[in-house]
Structures are given as structure tokens and as C-alpha cells.
Amino acid sequence: MRIFIGMDDTDGAGWATSTARLAREFGDTLADEARFIGSVGHMLFSGVAATTNNKASCLVVETERADALDALLQRAAAYVEAHAAPSSAPGVVVAGEEAERLVDFGREASRREIRGEEIEGALAGLRMAGFGARRGLVGAAAAVGLTARGWSGRWLEFGGLRGFERAVQVRALEAQGLFLVSLETDAEAPAPEDWVDTHGWLRPQLAAGRAVLPLRRIGDGMWTTATVEAVKKFR
Incomplete structure (x- = not known):
């Protein structure tokens, strides 16, 4: 329940x-x-x-x-x-x-x-x-x-997200139950071995009842969280 x-x-x-x-x-x-x-x-x-x-x-x-x-x-x-x-x-x-x-x-x-x-x-x-x-x-x-x-709303805690380092592989985030979504024009799916720069602020959105982390591509196999500034008020 x-x-x-x-x-x-x-x-x-x-x-x-x-x-x-x-x-x-x-x-x-x-x-x-x-x-x-x-x-x-x-x-x-x-x-x-x-x-x-x-x-x-x-x-x-x-x-x-x-x-x-x-x-x-x-x-x-x-x-x-x-x-x-x-x-x-x-x-x-x-x-x-x-x-x-x-x-x-x-x-x-x-x-x-x-x-x-x-x-x-x-x-x-x-x-x-x-x-x-x-x-x-x-x-x-x-x-x-x-x-x-x-x-x-935003998840302030979810699967120990506050314990992650600044740079995290996609596979590690997905293993914790986070759903990663690309905001790029082609909306490509981040690969398991890609890296995400979280800037030390992992605050996924609550969307469709899930913990959804929107990403922007910053290089080959490199992503960054798309809402870093917006989430800083959600300590």
C-alpha cells in the first residue's frame, strides 16, 4: 500500500x-x-x-x-x-x-x-x-x-540521490529508479555508459508519478541536468 x-x-x-x-x-x-x-x-x-x-x-x-x-x-x-x-x-x-x-x-x-x-x-x-x-x-x-x-513538484530525496557524486553514469542513476529524459531536439536516449554532470544538485521532477531527470547534451557521451538553477531552492 x-x-x-x-x-x-x-x-x-x-x-x-x-x-x-x-x-x-x-x-x-x-x-x-x-x-x-x-x-x-x-x-x-x-x-x-x-x-x-x-x-x-x-x-x-x-x-x-x-x-x-x-x-x-x-x-x-x-x-x-x-x-x-x-x-x-x-x-x-x-x-x-x-x-x-x-x-x-x-x-x-x-x-x-x-x-x-x-x-x-x-x-x-x-x-x-x-x-x-x-x-x-x-x-x-x-x-x-x-x-x-x-x-x-521535485523529489528532494529518492533512492539516496543525495549520496551521488557530481559526475554519475547513466546506468547508476537508472539503477536507483530515476527516469532520464533528453530535452534535445532529437530527444535521443542517454546511453548507460554516458556520464551526467549533476552539479551536486540531483532534484528529479515528479512526472507521471515517477522521478524524471531532464538532461541536456554537453558533449559526446556527456550530459548535464537541465534544471540546476531552478532546483537550488529545493534544499
Whole structure:
């Protein structure tokens, strides 16, 4: 069973741990309970006041446990409460198949500010936990919906991508489950023995529900990631 765990508004001014980092670190604690596939960062409506930018995170995990949804909500809520900034207002949303209910909500949250009366209806019946003013519930739910949709956001962790060196062979990236796509006019397929200059920033796009890494050719058997500058905000 695939499960989505959305988190938002866990940081604060001067706080060292961003929501993206907190989500990744929480994922690393789940080895005894679920398989941590990765975490996805989503940029939401920029008109909402935020510590740095309006970005929410969603973990993707898989497990066969029948009670996993309730257990993961309890565990995620406890972790966020223990590690979030004192000034934050975190939200956590955990969903399985019902994540599809939040797709339209997530798309709206990426375009405009969500009104208070919209939140209750969208989250009715879902597994969630909020702290303080619970502002983070909007972002957490939106991140779940957008990740379930599978066509936006960037993977901030996926198959240990942060452990790769700057130069990586195509075969090594594909072995981790990344789907490499050429953006060149002829869209040729990178060969397994070709090399990719990642610039130290491997942040695949979430596309078609997969981790997709767009590439540009820079020489014979040499490629570079096509979104280096754009991904630097997704630490």
C-alpha cells in the first residue's frame, strides 16, 4: 500500500531545520515500519506569508501493514511536535487511496490562498494532526494531493540521490529508479555508459508519478541536468 504523508509550516525565522529537511529526516526513521521511497517538495501560492517561500513536503512510503495509516499519523505527528520550530503552526496529513480527494485542493493551493471555510470541507474525514494555529494543514493537504496527482513538484530525496557524486553514469542513476529524459531536439536516449554532470544538485521532477531527470547534451557521451538553477531552492 502506498501512503502519502504531507507536512508544512514546521519552521520559523532563524530555525535551522526546514520542513523539507524535517520530512526527509523523518523518512529515515521509518525503516522498521515502512519503506521510504522519497519526499517531494511543492511550491504553493506565493501570496501566502511564509518563512522563506510557501513550500510544503510530502513523503511517499509503502507498507503492507493493515494499521499503517493510523500508526504513521501518530508517529509523524509526534516527530513534528518534537522537532518543529516553537513559532511554527505545523500540519500533518496522512492518506492512502483517499489522497485522490485532495488533487483539486492541491492545484488550487498552488494558485491562490485557500479560505478558512474551504479547509474544513476538504479535510473532512481525513487523518490529520495540527498544532498551534494549524496553518500547516493547508500545505500538508495540498502536498499530498499534488504528489498523488504525480505531475508537479521535485523529489528532494529518492533512492539516496543525495549520496551521488557530481559526475554519475547513466546506468547508476537508472539503477536507483530515476527516469532520464533528453530535452534535445532529437530527444535521443542517454546511453548507460554516458556520464551526467549533476552539479551536486540531483532534484528529479515528479512526472507521471515517477522521478524524471531532464538532461541536456554537453558533449559526446556527456550530459548535464537541465534544471540546476531552478532546483537550488529545493534544499
